[in-house]
Amino acid sequence: MTAKQMLRYGLTRWRKPRQRFEHPVCHDLKSWVSSYSAAEYIVLDPPHRRTRPLPKTVESEIEESFVSASSYDVPERALVEIPGARVRGQWGMAVLPNGEFIGELVALTEQGRHSILRGLPAYTDPLPRRPRRRRGAYYMVLGVGVTNYGHFIHEIVMSLSRVVDQLPAEVQLLVPSKMAHFQLESLDLLELRGHKRIPFPEDELWELDTLYVIVPRQSSLIVDTPDHYRRYREAAQRKYGYAGVKRNRRWFLTRKHDRHWRVTNEDEVERVLSRYGFETIAPAMLTFQEQVEKFSQAEIIVGTGSGLMNMVFSPSGAKVLQFQDPSHVIDYFWNMAAVLGIDYHYFLCDVVDNAGQADADLHVPIDKLKASLDQLLS
Numbered sequence: 001m002t003a004k005q006m007l008r009y010g011l012t013r014w015r016k017p018r019q020r021f022e023h024p025v026c027h028d029l030k031s032w033v034s035s036y037s038a039a040e041y042i043v044l045d046p047p048h049r050r051t052r053p054l055p056k057t058v059e060s061e062i063e064e065s066f067v068s069a070s071s072y073d074v075p076e077r078a079l080v081e082i083p084g085a086r087v088r089g090q091w092g093m094a095v096l097p098n099g100e101f102i103g104e105l106v107a108l109t110e111q112g113r114h115s116i117l118r119g120l121p122a123y124t125d126p127l128p129r130r131p132r133r134r135r136g137a138y139y140m141v142l143g144v145g146v147t148n149y150g151h152f153i154h155e156i157v158m159s160l161s162r163v164v165d166q167l168p169a170e171v172q173l174l175v176p177s178k179m180a181h182f183q184l185e186s187l188d189l190l191e192l193r194g195h196k197r198i199p200f201p202e203d204e205l206w207e208l209d210t211l212y213v214i215v216p217r218q219s220s221l222i223v224d225t226p227d228h229y230r231r232y233r234e235a236a237q238r239k240y241g242y243a244g245v246k247r248n249r250r251w252f253l254t255r256k257h258d259r260h261w262r263v264t265n266e267d268e269v270e271r272v273l274s275r276y277g278f279e280t281i282a283p284a285m286l287t288f289q290e291q292v293e294k295f296s297q298a299e300i301i302v303g304t305g306s307g308l309m310n311m312v313f314s315p316s317g318a319k320v321l322q323f324q325d326p327s328h329v330i331d332y333f334w335n336m337a338a339v340l341g342i343d344y345h346y347f348l349c350d351v352v353d354n355a356g357q358a359d360a361d362l363h364v365p366i367d368k369l370k371a372s373l374d375q376l377l378s
Helices: 003-008 029-034 064-068 110-117 149-166 181-189 226-240 266-274 288-296 306-313 332-340 366-377
Strands: 040-045 048-051 071-074 077-083 086-088 093-095 132-140 172-176 197-200 205-215 249-253 278-281 298-303 319-324 343-348 350-352 361-363
Touching: 029 040, 029 077, 040 149, 149 181, 149 205, 149 226, 149 306, 149 332, 172 181, 181 226, 181 288, 226 288, 226 306, 226 332, 249 266, 249 288, 266 278, 266 366, 288 298, 288 306, 298 306, 306 319, 306 332, 319 332, 319 366, 332 343, 343 366
Parallel strands: 132 172, 132 205, 172 197, 249 278, 249 298, 298 319, 319 343
Antiparallel strands: 040 077, 048 071, 077 205, 086 093, 086 205, 350 361
């Protein structure tokens, strides 16, 4: 994995390993469990096929990545109990008793797993000979992209909400050693039944009596369903009292405070949007409660980036227009919108060089913006 790819997932500390190791990787945890009598594999969802409607766009044709993902096979998903597992690194790499890293917690494909793992010191450095032994049972609130708002909510918090009722009461939660406000507040929304949170030091190797994990890695393609978001959305509305607010606000999500996908002609974009009744907000600069409030009121959302994750709080029937980077087309929010009952639109922007960052900045073609808004409002 390149340094730019690491930045894309929100990893802020990267270093070249002193000596590179290629630790073994387990690509089929179910098969491993079948040969290890002390482990348990609990099926959450059977394999099935899913079809989703294509997104809407003013482009002459829909991007192939959307077309290929509109109908696909969803793999089996399971909660796995692993005695004697070890955990290491900022992203919580899980290691089986035989020394294999669990690849299905990293990415959906073998190629993707190796690409990510080869850039992580937690994988490429040798394992310490004497891990720190921790008694008890644990579930990881850790994973690839744990420091990124969108990835943390979607891949980690949503996974936990899916299984919290199935975890034994004594299970403790391994959380980042230094938690951001959005991490604390989003976890607080869940009814965690008193599961104790244990900060995990990223520079240590822990050997646990028991570790619970969900495989394969959470992906919008395989797990996004209406029920997937329902519990989280309803908990936010109960806590902050926004269940009955008017849904008539039009938001433009600025990224001027971010490091990539910033709109280089934002002043011009704002002038156009203002004529359609849009107001500008910066999700990264809002408290978590303010984000819940703003997006609960949304009629239309325009922009890109992790702030779009907040559409989970928006009402069914809301509309989203995403600015897309043609060199890195994201289908993540299209999948979300499809199951939330949100009308999703996109168009491709012009790429602007952004030296040193994983992704470019964007120049928004005004003709596409106007045409897309007319399409949205027709």
